Structure formats: structure tokens, C-alpha cells
Amino acid sequence: MISRRDFVKGGVALVSIGTTAHSLLKGAVAFAAQNPAYVAPDNGKILVLVQMAGGNDGLNTLVPYLDPVYRSSRSVLALPEDKVLPLAEGFALHPAMSGFKGLWDSGKLAVVRGVGYPQQNYSHFKSMAIWQSGDPDLALRDGWLGRTLEKLETAQHDPFLGFNIGTGTPAEMYTENVSIPSLQDQADYAVKVGGKSAADGEPRTATLMKLYEQYPASSPYGALLETTVQTAMSSSKSLAGAASAYKPAVTYPATSFGSGLSVLAEAIVGNLGMRVGHITLGGFDTHNNQLAEQEDLLKSLDEGLTAFYQDLEAQGKADDVLVLTWSEFGRRVGENANGGTDHGAASVCFALGKQVQKGLYGDPPDLSKLIDNGNTPFTTDFRSVYATVIERWLGTPADVLLGQKWAQLGFIAA
Numbered sequence: 001m002i003s004r005r006d007f008v009k010g011g012v013a014l015v016s017i018g019t020t021a022h023s024l025l026k027g028a029v030a031f032a033a034q035n036p037a038y039v040a041p042d043n044g045k046i047l048v049l050v051q052m053a054g055g056n057d058g059l060n061t062l063v064p065y066l067d068p069v070y071r072s073s074r075s076v077l078a079l080p081e082d083k084v085l086p087l088a089e090g091f092a093l094h095p096a097m098s099g100f101k102g103l104w105d106s107g108k109l110a111v112v113r114g115v116g117y118p119q120q121n122y123s124h125f126k127s128m129a130i131w132q133s134g135d136p137d138l139a140l141r142d143g144w145l146g147r148t149l150e151k152l153e154t155a156q157h158d159p160f161l162g163f164n165i166g167t168g169t170p171a172e173m174y175t176e177n178v179s180i181p182s183l184q185d186q187a188d189y190a191v192k193v194g195g196k197s198a199a200d201g202e203p204r205t206a207t208l209m210k211l212y213e214q215y216p217a218s219s220p221y222g223a224l225l226e227t228t229v230q231t232a233m234s235s236s237k238s239l240a241g242a243a244s245a246y247k248p249a250v251t252y253p254a255t256s257f258g259s260g261l262s263v264l265a266e267a268i269v270g271n272l273g274m275r276v277g278h279i280t281l282g283g284f285d286t287h288n289n290q291l292a293e294q295e296d297l298l299k300s301l302d303e304g305l306t307a308f309y310q311d312l313e314a315q316g317k318a319d320d321v322l323v324l325t326w327s328e329f330g331r332r333v334g335e336n337a338n339g340g341t342d343h344g345a346a347s348v349c350f351a352l353g354k355q356v357q358k359g360l361y362g363d364p365p366d367l368s369k370l371i372d373n374g375n376t377p378f379t380t381d382f383r384s385v386y387a388t389v390i391e392r393w394l395g396t397p398a399d400v401l402l403g404q405k406w407a408q409l410g411f412i413a414a
Contacts, residue, residue, distance in 0.1 A: 005281055012414035027093045048264060048308075049145065050221060050279040050303065050325045051170070054284030055124065057331035058347035059376075060294060061097075062111055066090040069333070075318070085268040089360055099306030100350070106307070109352045110411035112385055113362040116378025117345040120329060124285070126329040126341075131173035132404050144386055144401065146175030151396045152371050153178045158273025159235035165260035165279040173278055181235065184256075186243050186263050189236050196218045238318040242270025249314030253303040257281050261308040269315045275394065284327060298400055301325075309352060318354040322393050322412070323348040326382070332374045333367055345375040348386055351411045379405065388412055 063071045065085050084092035085101040093101055093109075103109040106126065117136045121127045130136050134144030139145070142368060149162045162173050164182040173180045183189040246266040252258040263279045281301055286293050312318045329349030337394060346365050351400045362380035371377045387398035387406040393412060399405040407412070 008094075023206070025301050044320055045395070046268060046277065046321045047389060047393060048279070048321060048323045049172070049322060050301070050305070051278070051280040052284050052297075052325055052327040053128075053214045053280050053282040054286070054327070055127075055329045055331060055343055056284040056297075056327040056347055057286060057290065057294060057344075058113075058292070058327075059333065060330065061094050061298065062087075062113065062348045063092045063094065064090060064364065064367065065092050067367055068227050073334045073367070076339055077341070087360065091360060091362075094295070094298050096295045097302045098156070098351070099302045103306070103309065103356065104350055107358040108354055109350065109354045109357055110358060111360050112349040112351070112409065113360060114346045114365045114376065114379030114413065115326075115382050115385060116329065116380075116393070117382055118378075120345040120375070120378070122308050122343040122372075124328060124331065129171065131326060131382060134172075134383060140403055143170070143172035144390075145173045145278070145403045146178065146272050148390055148394060148396055149173065149178045149276060150175050150257065151401070152275050152394065159238070160267055160272040160274045162276045163264065163267055163272075163278070165263055166278070170278050170280070173276065180388045183263070184260075186239060186266065189239055192410055199344045208321055214275070215388045228311075236330050238270075238272055239267070242266050247271060249313050250307045251313045252311075253300065255300050255304065259305065261304050262311075265308060265311050265315075268312065268317050268321060270378055287332070287336065287342060288338040289338040289377055290335075305352065313354070317412055321388065322351060322353040322355065324385070324389060326385075330376065333370060333376060345372065346378040346380075349382075355412065357411050359411065361411055380409075384409055 008377050014191065059070060059074075060079060063079050065079065065081050065084050065086075079094065081361040083095045085095060085097060086092040087101075089105055091102075091113075100109055117130060119136070121130065121136075130145050133140055134147075136351075145162065153322060154162055160180070160181060162168055162178060162180040164173060164180050165180050165184065167184060168182055170182045177299055179259050181189065246269050248262055248265065252262045260279045264274075264279065267274045267277065281297065283293065283297050283303075308323070309318065312321050326349055327343055329343035333344070334341075365376035365379055367376065369377065383402050383406045387402060388408040388411065390396050390398040390401055392408065392412040398408075
């Protein structure tokens with residue numbers, strides 16, 4: 001007869017680091033039997049969410065280069081017509097985004113225009129919270145991806161179901177019931193003794209395991225405590241194994257963003273069970289010197305994600321991965337006196353991947369009809385972007401997770 005302790009040590013525990021007793025009690029099988037309508041199919045599709053933190057200027061990213069209002073509003077910042085990378089309908093990409101242009105030409109890039117929400121908030125923290133929760137009223141519990149991961153966790157359990165490159169769980173991935181490993185460097189994700197990764201037989205590690213195991217399982221959080229160390233060690237070993245076996249097919253840019261994407265690629269190629277990955281590229285709050293600063297940032301975005309896609313394609317994983325970008329708001333149409341732009345409203349989202357339906361989605365904002373002293377009104381609610389990804393890519397009913405039904409967009413086939 002298999003004991004509870006043997007069951008845990010066999011690597012089939014139902015929870016990962018930091019999950020709550022509620023997660024222990026529900027169990028994937030029990031939840032599936034009781035809630036068949038809400039169980040996400042195990043379709044193996046992976047979402048990688050990229051936060052462009054700071055409020056990216058959408059007008060100099062997806063450039064309305066033929067619009068006279070754009071040029072008259074930006075005597076310094078308007079990008080030269082002969083430098084931008086034309087797409088369609090009078091819109092072009094920033095000159096630093098040649099990799100994205102290549103993805104567009106090969107049918108693997110979609111752009112959603114005018115993305116925002118009603119009564120735009122111009123605070124970084126409040127607007128990020130709105131996007132991260134998926135609710136302008138901030139009434140929904142946890143993050144929109146946290147709620148999504150809970151549904152995915154009912155169909156499968158993996159320590160890396162959600163995986164963040166960074167120092168802590170991003171708010172959009174937060175949930176009490178699914179833990180999110182976060183790391184900056186793969187080498188640092190390990191149980192360590194004296195600053196070095198602990199071997200299986202290391203005495204202090206073994207002692208720690210015994211301390212956890214001695215806590216009665218019938219006590220509050222007993223099973224959770226017993227599994228915590230074992231899961232931590234097994235997940236760090238899994239990632240280390242994936243890293244040792246992974247050989248990138250391309251050279252990633254020598255940036256923190258590029259190295260973070262290579263770790264996500266390791267997890268994907270290593271089949272660690274990741275369904276949602278997250279990474280942040282910061283610095284888009286371009287109040288000053290925007291021409292140079294945004295060019296550097298968009299170059300980092302472009303080179304990193306182009307290498308990421310090429311790597312996955314070479315590894316045979318491109319069919320399964322969708323990349324989605326977001327930023328908490330855009331910038332004002334008019335430039336300021338410091339060669340920059342101030343906090344604005346609607347911006348753009350990019351979706352890229354082999355299964356993306358190429359095109360421009362959402363109505364373009366009318367630059368002659370501005371709101372709030374010079375801002376572009378939103379034309380596409382960000383929750384329509386989320387609903388499309390949740391339902392058409394991850395396979396979970398979106399209205400349950402977003403509080404109501406939202407029109408979906410065509411950048412992923414129904």
C-alpha cells in the first residue's frame with residue numbers, strides 16, 4: 001500500500017510552492033467531475049505576456065505616417081515618412097522594428113489599435129492595476145491571468161503552469177491557489193546551502209525535509225507544508241535539467257530582456273508544462289528625449305521577440321506559442337517641451353506567432369477628435385483582447401473570468 005509520504009515523494013503532489021489548502025482540497029479530478037463546463041482543454045497552447053511598462057507611445061510604434069494631424073502635432077517627434085516600415089491602411093512600424101516587419105510580411109503579426117478602456121486613468125499604478133485585474137472597477141478578485149491559471153490548473157498540475165521572469169509575482173498572475181515561480185536567472189532557482197545548490201544527500205537539506213514531514217498531516221496546512229520543500233526541489237531540478245538539455249537555435253541579444261526570453265524558451269522546449277509565461281520590459285515613460293529612448297526600447301523588444309520566435313520555430317514549438325504585448329496606457333498626441341510625451345490614453349497591442357491571423361484590428365483612433373486635453377479616445381476595449389486570448393487560445397470560457405461577455409477579435413481564428 002502506498003503511503004501518503006510515498007505519494008508525495010513520488011512527485012505527484014497536487015500542489016506547488018505556496019498554494020493554499022483550498023487548492024489541495026479541490027484536486028484536479030474532483031473539480032473536473034463537478035464543473036465539466038469550466039475545465040480548460042489540455043490543448044498545450046502557451047501564452048507569453050510581455051508588459052511594456054511605463055506607458056508606450058502607440059503613435060510612434062504603429063505610426064499613422066500619412067495623417068496630417070500626426071505631423072502637425074509632432075514637429076520634433078513625428079517619424080520621417082521615408083524611414084518608417086509600412087504595413088497597411090496608412091500605418092507603419094517604427095524604424096527600429098525590422099524584425100516585427102519581417103513577421104508581418106510572413107503572416108505572423110497582428111496589431112490591435114486604439115486599445116484602452118472607458119474613463120482612462122492616467123496614473124501608472126492605477127492603470128496597471130486595471131489592466132492586471134482585467135476590470136476598470138477593480139472589483140474582480142486576483143489578476144486576470146491568475147483566474148485563468150486557476151481554471152487551467154483544474155485540468156493539469158505543473159509547478160511551472162505559470163512562470164514569470166522577474167523578482168516577484170506580477171499582479172496579473174496573482175491567485176491564492178496557483179503558485180507562480182519567479183526568477184531572474186535560472187542558476188538562482190534552487191534550494192541552496194551556503195550559497196550553493198544543495199545536493200540530494202546534503203545533511204541540512206535532509207533535516208529540513210524531516211522537519212516538514214514531522215508536522216502532522218491532519219493539522220491545518222499539514223499536507224501543504226509537507227509538499228513545499230519537495231516541490232521546490234523537484235521544480236528546481238526540472239528547470240536545471242531543461243537548461244542543460246536546451247541548445248538555443250539563435251543568438252539572443254545580450255540584454256536582460258533577451259536573457260529572460262531565453263529562459264522562457266528553455267521551459268517551453270523542455271516541456272515543463274508552462275501554459276502562461278510573463279516578462280517585463282520597462283522604461284516606456286518617455287517624458288523626455290523620447291526619440292532616442294523609445295528607439296532603444298523598441299529595438300530591445302524587436303530583437304528579443306524576433307530571436308524568441310525564430311528559436312521556437314527552429315525547435316518545432318512555434319505552433320504552440322502566442323506572444324501578446326500590453327502597456328498601461330499610451331501617450332498624448334502632442335509632444336511636450338522636453339522632447340517627449342505625457343501620459344495618454346489608447347495605445348496598441350501586438351500579437352505574434354505562427355497561428356496569428358495577420359492584420360490590423362480595431363478602429364484607428366481619430367486624431368482630430370481628441371479627449372481629455374489632447375488624448376486619443378479608445379476604440380477597442382482591452383477586455384476584448386483578453387477574451388480572444390483566454391477563449392480562442394487557452395480554451396477557457398472568457399465571460400466567467402472577465403465578469404461578462406466581450407466581443408472577440410479575429411487575430412486568433414475562432
